[in-house]
Amino acid sequence: MTTFESVVQPKSKLWLAAIKPPMYTVAIIPITVGSAVAYAQTQAIDLNILGTFLLSAIAIIAWLNISNDVYDSDTGIDINKAESVVNLTGNRNLMFWLGNLFLGLGITGIATISWWQQDLTVVEIVLLSCFLGYSYQGPPFRLGYQGLGEIICTICFGPLALSAAYYSQTQSWSIANLLASLVIGISTSIILFCSHFHQVKDDLAAGKLSPIVRMGTKIGAVVLKWSTASIYALSAVGVASGLFPVATLLIFLSLPLAIKLTNFVSEYHDRPERVRTCKYLAVRLHFASGLLLAVGFYL
Numbered sequence: 001m002t003t004f005e006s007v008v009q010p011k012s013k014l015w016l017a018a019i020k021p022p023m024y025t026v027a028i029i030p031i032t033v034g035s036a037v038a039y040a041q042t043q044a045i046d047l048n049i050l051g052t053f054l055l056s057a058i059a060i061i062a063w064l065n066i067s068n069d070v071y072d073s074d075t076g077i078d079i080n081k082a083e084s085v086v087n088l089t090g091n092r093n094l095m096f097w098l099g100n101l102f103l104g105l106g107i108t109g110i111a112t113i114s115w116w117q118q119d120l121t122v123v124e125i126v127l128l129s130c131f132l133g134y135s136y137q138g139p140p141f142r143l144g145y146q147g148l149g150e151i152i153c154t155i156c157f158g159p160l161a162l163s164a165a166y167y168s169q170t171q172s173w174s175i176a177n178l179l180a181s182l183v184i185g186i187s188t189s190i191i192l193f194c195s196h197f198h199q200v201k202d203d204l205a206a207g208k209l210s211p212i213v214r215m216g217t218k219i220g221a222v223v224l225k226w227s228t229a230s231i232y233a234l235s236a237v238g239v240a241s242g243l244f245p246v247a248t249l250l251i252f253l254s255l256p257l258a259i260k261l262t263n264f265v266s267e268y269h270d271r272p273e274r275v276r277t278c279k280y281l282a283v284r285l286h287f288a289s290g291l292l293l294a295v296g297f298y299l
């Protein structure tokens with residue numbers, strides 16, 4: 001079906017939107033922060049493990065996004081999504097197997113880390129996060145259609161991802177890392193939360209009860225404000241409790257991005273054609289706040 005976007009936008013722009021390079025911050029930041037916490041506590045870092053983990057995480061996110069388009073094509077929810085790789089290629093099964101290839105590459109990389117450590121813990125954690133990621137969008141679960149995506153996202157990109165990264169460096173656990181994982185998990189879920197504001201009509205048509213469908217865009221804008229504020233409150237608690245180095249207060253340099261995001265959504269929450277870009281403001285906030293937190297642990 002030719003939609004307005006595919007008529008107006010050239011294929012090259014649609015493919016860039018389909019690949020969505022900025023979105024890969026969600027793979028890079030949790031591994032970087034978890035490894036930074038490990039460095040702060042051990043003064044050591046295994047760069048081979050870090051590099052392998054980062055590449056593996058990127059492959060896993062590629063699977064996540066390709067398979068999202070595959071499973072969403074089965075429900076018809078992406079009928080107006082010109083940048084869906086299934087709509088762009090017209091070949092669902094090819095995209096299904098391409099996604100599985102990326103998943104296999106990612107899991108192989110993580111399994112290599114476990115082999116190096118002679119310890120299955122890291123690969124077990126990542127396999128669990130991949131299963132939860134599948135349960136968000138794949139049959140018969142499709143938990144995202146019940147509005148559970150943000151909870152799953154916080155758990156996977158927070159405690160699970162950072163614990164796996166921390167364990168890959170130390171083969172141990174850390175309370176400070178767990179607190180840092182809540183910051184990253186929430187900032188990652190804010191990206192997902194923001195992605196729903198412009199999709200209320202299509203989500204309702206497909207029976208997807210996203211948090212924004214459930215609470216409405218006005219309350220959603222208020223929830224976004226409190227969620228965004230919580231990443232700074234948690235960071236302040238980390239420093240006040242002595243779990244975080246004082247340098248992690250660097251995260252507050254990202255506050256202007258947080259204010260820009262929340263003000264933008266407050267103004268345009270009920271205008272889909274405008275609010276659709278807020279996801280990328282959330283990506284910028286996630287990347288900046290996560291990177292500043294990591295730098296604060298490295299210093």
Ligand SMILES: C/C(=C\COP(=O)(O)OP(=O)(O)O)CCC[C@H](C)CCC[C@H](C)CCCC(C)C
Nearest residue numbers: 027057064068129130133136149152153156161
């Ligand atoms: C694909 C995701 C959201 C897009 O969903 P939606 O269909 O609403 O978007 P479109 O409108 O663009 O179609 C992300 C969903 C995230 C999921 C809840 C949790 C995924 C967990 C990962 C597999 C964990 C990876 C950990 C890695 C860093 C080691």
Ligand SMILES: O=C(O)C1=CC(=O)c2ccccc2C1=O
Nearest residue numbers: 023026064065153188191192195
């Ligand atoms: O395409 C998207 O909207 C998202 C893709 C993605 O990989 C991701 C990961 C973590 C949180 C949100 C999102 C997306 O919104």
